[in-house]
Amino acid sequence: MSLLDVSQLSVKYESFTALKDVNFSVENGEFLAVLGENGSGKTTLIKAILGLKEPHSGIITWEKGIRLGYLPQHLNVQDRSFPATVKEVILTGALAYQKGFKRPTLAMHQKLDTLLADFSIAHLKHQRIGTLSGGQQQRVLLARTLMSDPDILIMDEPTSALDSSMRSTFYDLLKDLNEGGMTMMLITHDVGSASDVLDRVIYLDQTIIFDGTFADYCENAAISPYIHTHATHTHEVHK
Ligand SMILES: Nc1ncnc2c1ncn2[C@@H]1O[C@H](COP(=O)(O)OP(=O)(O)OP(=O)(O)O)[C@@H](O)[C@H]1O
Ligand SMILES: [Mg+2]
Incomplete structure (x- = not known):
């Protein structure tokens, strides 16, 4: 069984639809990054799966007894x-x-x-x-x-305030924890530093545009316009 199952999730703020038709699962031991432009719904997704934001529709199922960080x-x-x-x-x-x-x-x-x-x-x-x-x-x-x-560590842009040397130390540490069995799910604009540790990437823009390996993400033509914008963001975040 998956650690987490998300099915047909939609989330609204009043009449504004922040997420729609989101479907994915997280397996035990994965190292997953959620990417996307500012305002694409990343934080909303995490809040919804943590129960901090009520979904408009859809089903979120956590494995029983799981400890969330x-x-x-x-x-x-x-x-x-x-x-x-x-x-x-x-x-x-x-x-x-x-x-x-x-x-x-x-x-x-x-x-x-x-x-x-x-x-x-x-x-x-x-x-x-x-x-x-x-x-x-x-x-x-x-x-x-x-x-x-x-059992799973969910992080929303954990490296945004870290300098570059602390970033790599930070990812090394997450990698050790992941190898020890802790599942990782993080939102980041800092794909560069994370590239060595990621198993999987979900790219969001109100719904899931891409879900696959990091290597496929880099090569996927359908999302290349997004990758370009993404690089611009990375630049902004690093300034
Ligand atoms: N409390 C709220 N009330 C109304 N709209 C909201 C609220 N929180 C988020 N939104 C809107 O929902 C959309 C998604 O926001 P969210 O914070 O999930 O984006 P994000 O992908 O995490 O962006 P960022 O990269 O800037 O952190 C945005 O358009 C945002 O303006
Ligand atoms: Mg956010």
Whole structure:
């Protein structure tokens, strides 16, 4: 059985149709990117499958008992006095799944330290979240999501605030997690850095225009006009 099945999905904002007739499945262990221009419905799709946006029609079926990890787009804590440290923010990612009395275990503290080291943010452990840069905050939020050991990690433009060296470190890390069995689904405008790790690409423009391997995506004539526009976006995002 698939991890996720999406059938005949349509999503509207009032009378505006953001997505229509979307059909796809996600298999266990895949590394999938959702691509498309600004406004093509990528974030809407992710919100719909996570239950954060009610579909207009269609059926979304998750495998039973699955643990979802979600890294949203634009989660910038700008309040510098926001009273939580990096350590606290990351630890609460594990507590969300813990039943009963909520107190971090030794194993959680160890996992926290491993993640801090993996993301090169160990020196920020006791700093307030609002005082970090955008890229540092993004790494903290990813570490927070990983604390709960999700079966699938769903990310909305996770590298948009990362510099180029952190981007490749980031994809290396996702690749390791994926090889360890975690399914990956991410929205990105940064296909260049992700190309080594992607199994599959879904290209959206209100509906699915392309669904196939990354190599086929690059060669597919039907979507070449989109690839061109896409390159322009990548440029904008990198500036
Ligand atoms: N809350 C909302 N109310 C009304 N329209 C919305 C809302 N959220 C999104 N839309 C519209 O739905 C369409 C798809 O938006 P969505 O955020 O899914 O695009 P996206 O592919 O994620 O774009 P980007 O690459 O800029 O993040 C856009 O036309 C957008 O204006
Ligand atoms: Mg979006």
